[in-house]
Amino acid sequence: xxxxxxxxxxxxxxxxxxxxxxxxxxxxxxxxxxxxxxxxxxxxxxxxxxxxxxxxxxxxxxxxxxxxxxxxxxxxxxxxxxxxxxxxxxxxxxxxxxxxxxxxxxxxxxxxxxxxxxxxxxxxxxxxxxxxxxxxxxxxxxxxxxxxxxxxxxxxxxxxxxxxxxxxxxxxxxxxxxxxxxxxxxxxxxxxxxxxxxxxxxxxxxxxxxxxxxxxxxxxxxxxxxxxxxxxxxxxxxxxxxxxxxxxxxxxxxxxxxxxxxxxxxxxxxxxxxxxxxxxxxxxxxxxxxxxxxxxxxxxxxxxxxxxxxxxxxxxxxxxxxxxxxxxxxxxxxxxxxxxxxxxxxxxxxxxxxxxxxxxxxxxxxxxxxxxxxxxxxxxxxxxxxxxxxxxxxxxxxxxxxxxxxxxxxxxxxxxxxxxxxxxxxxxxxxxxxxxxxxxxxxxxxxxxxxxxxxxxxxxxxxxxxxxx
Amino acid sequence: xxxxxxxxxxxxxxxxxxxxxxxxxxxxxxxxxxxxxxxxxxxxxxxxxxxxxxxxxxxxxxxxxxxxxxxxxxxxxxxxxxxxxxxxxxxxxxxxxxxxxxxxxxxxxxxxxxxxxxxxxxxxxxxxxxxxxxxxxxxxxxxxxxxxxxxxxxxxxxxxxxxxxxxxxxxxxxxxxxxxxxxxxxxxxxxxxxxxxxxxxxxxxxxxxxxxxxxxxxxxxxxxxxxxxxx
Numbered sequence: 268x269x270x271x272x273x274x275x276x277x278x279x280x281x282x283x284x285x286x287x288x289x290x291x292x293x294x295x296x297x298x299x300x301x302x303x304x305x306x307x308x309x310x311x312x313x314x315x316x317x318x319x320x321x322x323x324x325x326x327x328x329x330x331x332x333x334x335x336x337x338x339x340x341x342x343x344x345x346x347x348x349x350x351x352x353x354x355x356x357x358x359x360x361x362x363x364x365x366x367x368x369x370x371x372x373x374x375x376x377x378x379x380x381x382x383x384x385x386x387x388x389x390x391x392x393x394x395x396x397x398x399x400x401x402x403x404x405x406x407x408x409x410x411x412x413x414x415x416x417x418x419x420x421x422x423x424x425x426x427x428x429x430x431x432x433x434x435x436x437x438x439x440x441x442x443x444x445x446x447x448x449x450x451x452x453x454x455x456x457x458x459x460x461x462x463x464x465x466x467x468x469x470x471x472x473x474x475x476x477x478x479x480x481x482x483x484x485x486x487x488x489x490x491x492x493x494x495x496x497x498x499x500x501x502x503x504x505x506x507x508x509x510x511x512x513x514x515x516x517x518x519x520x521x522x523x524x525x526x527x528x529x530x531x532x533x534x535x536x537x538x539x540x541x542x543x544x545x546x547x548x549x550x551x552x553x554x555x556x557x558x559x560x561x562x563x564x565x566x567x568x569x570x571x572x573x574x575x576x577x578x579x580x581x582x583x584x585x586x587x588x589x590x591x592x593x594x595x596x597x598x599x600x601x602x603x604x605x606x607x608x609x610x611x612x613x614x615x616x617x618x619x620x621x622x623x624x625x626x627x628x629x630x631x632x633x634x635x636x637x638x639x640x641x642x643x644x645x646x647x648x649x650x651x652x653x654x655x656x657x658x659x660x661x662x663x664x665x666x667x668x669x670x671x672x673x674x675x676x677x678x679x680x681x682x683x684x685x686x687x688x689x690x691x692x693x694x695x696x697x698x699x700x701x702x703x704x705x706x707x708x709x710x711x712x713x714x715x716x717x718x719x720x721x722x723x724x725x726x727x728x729x730x731x732x733x734x735x736x
Numbered sequence: 737x738x739x740x741x742x743x744x745x746x747x748x749x750x751x752x753x754x755x756x757x758x759x760x761x762x763x764x765x766x767x768x769x770x771x772x773x774x775x776x777x778x779x780x781x782x783x784x785x786x787x788x789x790x791x792x793x794x795x796x797x798x799x800x801x802x803x804x805x806x807x808x809x810x811x812x813x814x815x816x817x818x819x820x821x822x823x824x825x826x827x828x829x830x831x832x833x834x835x836x837x838x839x840x841x842x843x844x845x846x847x848x849x850x851x852x853x854x855x856x857x858x859x860x861x862x863x864x865x866x867x868x869x870x871x872x873x874x875x876x877x878x879x880x881x882x883x884x885x886x887x888x889x890x891x892x893x894x895x896x897x898x899x900x901x902x903x904x905x906x907x908x909x910x911x912x913x914x915x916x917x918x919x920x921x922x923x924x925x926x927x928x929x930x931x932x933x934x935x936x937x938x939x940x941x942x943x944x945x946x947x948x949x950x951x952x953x954x955x956x957x958x959x960x961x962x963x964x965x966x967x
Contacts, residue, residue, distance in 0.1 A: 294946065294947075297947065298947050301947055313777065314773070314776065314777060315773050315776065318771050318773035319771075319773050319774075321770070321771045322769060322770075322771035322772065322773055322774075325769055325770060325771065326769070329765070329767060329769075332756070332765075333761070333765040334752050334756075335749040335752045335753050335756075335760045335761060335762070336761060336762055336763070336764065336765055338745075338748070338749060338752070339745070339749060339760075339762055340764075342742050342745055343742075344922075344927060345740065346739045346740040346741070346742050347737075347739055347927055348737070348740075348927060348931070349737045349738060349739065349740055350740045351740035351741045351742070351743075352740065352741070352742045352743070352745070353743045353744065354742075354743060354744040354745050354747075354748035355744070356744070356747070356748065356751070360744075364743075404954070405944070406942045406944040406945070406950075406953055407942075407944035410944070410945075423943065423944060423947070424944070425944055425945070426947075428945075429946055430945055430946050430948075433945050448945040448946060448948040448950050449948075449950050449951075449952075451945055451950075452942060452945070452950035452952070452953055453952075455953065456952070456953055456954060459954060460954070463954070464860065479919065479922045479923070480918070480919075480922045480927065480929045481927060482929070482932075488940065488941050488942060488943075488953075489940050489941065489942045489953040489954045489955070490893055490940035490953060490954035490955025490956075491953075491954045493889070493890075493893050493934065493954075493955065494893065494954055494955075496932075497889045497890050497893065498890070508748075508752075513767060514919040514922070514923075515915040515916075515918040515919040515922075515929070516912075516915050516916060516919045518915060519774065519911045519912055519914075519915035520774055522911070523774075523911065530943070532797075532876075532937075533793065533875060533876035533937070534873075534876040534878055534911065534935060534937045535937070536797075536936065536937050536938055536939065536940055536941055536955070537934065537935070537936060537937075537940070537955070538911075538934075538935035539932070539933070539934050539935070540932060540933045541883070541931065541932040542927075542929070542930075542931050542932065543737075543740070543931065544737070544931075545883070545931060546883070546884075546885055546931045547885055548849050548884075548885030548886050549849065549883060549884075549885060549886075549887070549889075549931065550847075550849050550852040550855055550856060550888060550890075551856075551883070551888055551889035551890045552883060552889060552931060552932060556740070560748070562748065562751070566751045566752050566755050567755065569752060569755035569756055570755040570756050570757055571755075
């Protein structure tokens with residue numbers, strides 16, 4: 268399904284695809300509204316939301332400052348509880364290890380619960396080479412898997428599909444029902460239940476690992492995370508190296524923030540922790556457990572001006588308030604991490620070459636920063652990306668480089684500035700229709716109106732206005 | 737239990753420490769936090785207020801709350817099973833429940849870790865799973881189940897419906913109190929916390945199709961909390 272963090276096509280083409288897709292735009296904006304309102308209600312109910320944000324921020328900062336200690340403690344405790352820990356610097360190392368485990372179990376059926384980091388490392392493709400079936404069991408992820416489509420939102424991955432699209436997908440898979448969401452959901456329940464029961468290996472992501480307890484924590488609503496960790500004999504959890512908390516106490520704080528910020532729930536239906544292998548006298552739970560801790564360029568972010576992005580708890584609150592995401596949708600970002608968090612993270616994980624447009628896909632309105640439950644200064648990090656792109660990488664988008672160069676020369680001279688101001692309505696007239704610029708600035712005018720510059724400049728207007736008084 | 741393997745740790749931690757501009761430091765850091773708002777939530781709520789919150793939030797998350805006295809538990813359970821029209825029932829092995837085994841005409845089995853395959857098969861087939869909560873959280877109408885010897889992680893998951901018996905005495909304000917208890921079990925490196933903990937708030941659900949709430953996806957479709965005064 269995914270090819271690691273990067274999707275195909277160029278940003279401009281993807282962006283246009285998004286804008287030209289009215290269902291997607293409608294679905295995205297109504298989902299954004301619901302998720303945002305849910306978050307605001309849930310935040311309001313909690314009382315002193317700002318104190319919770321401050322506390323969450325200090326927990327995340329503390330963990331990052333002592334990440335070596337907490338990863339050491341986590342691995343010691345998982346090992347004591349019978350689990351194996353593999354530290355992977357690269358996606359290739361992680362995939363190779365997981366393939367070896369799957370091979371050693373002679374597994375034919377692997378079932379997964381939702382995990383962004385396994386998307387990031389392209390695990391499914393690696394497992395296909397191992398010759399086993401890999402089933403995504405999150406309802407949204409399963410729909411996308413049947414359709415070979417990438418996720419467009421980190422919490423609601425199939426947000427861009429309507430019920431008819433899902434109906435079509437399921438019908439091709441053997442479904443004979445209506446397009447009623449509950450009926451569609453029951454079909455997924457019946458089908459996936461078979462996969463849960465026959466899988467030899469279960470693979471999960473990790474919302475937060477708990478260092479002091481040697482446990483992995485999952486936040487889910489459907490119950491697939493519980494199935495995947497309770498039924499197969501072998502369980503593998505894959506985590507980004509920063510997804511860790513010191514103890515259950517910090518876990519509780521961040522889980523509360525995650526549930527409220529992501530879906531507006533006080534707690535999701537299931538918060539599940541599991542530690543190592545099952546105990547004596549237990550039937551459910553794995554006989555063999557592996558935790559794979561993935562770096563994949565995260566360590567390179569530590570100690571830099573971008574370190575705070577590693578505070579992220581993947582709640583998508585920033586995505587749900589972003590006016591740019593609202594217009595272009597998740598696929599336009601070309602990364603499995605869309606929205607403001609994606610625009611900050613994707614260039615760091617996969618290089619500026621592939622993502623130099625993303626920091627510009629933002630209005631810098633700051634709504635993301637305000638929504639973030641762990642206080643990542645997202646829009647400031649976007650500005651910092653732009654600075655790096657322009658000053659250090661000399662890679663600013665071509666149009667902006669020319670425009671800014673022109674502006675720098677023109678605005679440095681009052682005479683040239685005034686001349687340019689007066690020229691503007693005439694210079695733009697070939698591109699104009701009914702007072703709106705409709706050519707020459709597609710990135711801007713495809714999605715919004717750009718009025719033609721007024722014939723009278725502000726300074727002229729002010730002068731005349733002064734004269735009449 | 738045999739300890740597991742740890743691979744590639746040294747290089748990995750060195751890389752992190754280097755980025756942070758120091759050597760790897762394995763002394764336990766002091767956790768000094770300036771804020772602790774979680775203790776303030778529902779701090780002054782009385783027992784009755786906590787119960788009221790639990791009931792109200794349960795309703796919001798599509799969960800039935802039925803209340804009874806301990807000496808009515810068997811009758812109440814029987815009525816609830818009839819209402820859910822469950823034919824096959826599996827219940828958690830628990831001494832408190834053993835004493836109140838409902839006299840129903842349905843097929844009724846106890847989870848038995850000594851017979852793992854049979855127990856698993858019964859749970860897969862069962863219409864109703866009956867469990868008893870280790871803790872309950874008022875704020876989010878959550879029941880807490882510890883994975884323990886003899887207990888099952890799946891009878892609250894595999895059957896179509898789940899009835900959770902909640903002794904009134906296990907109710908705490910919120911997840912803060914439950915987390916604190918769990919953290920204390922591991923504080924001195926004893927690793928005494930359970931091998932797994934499930935915080936369950938109502939039935940399984942999804943909003944993955946057009947943001948429409950589907951109640952009952954992989955886990956139970958219906959959940960009832962049977963609040964007992966007191967078990």
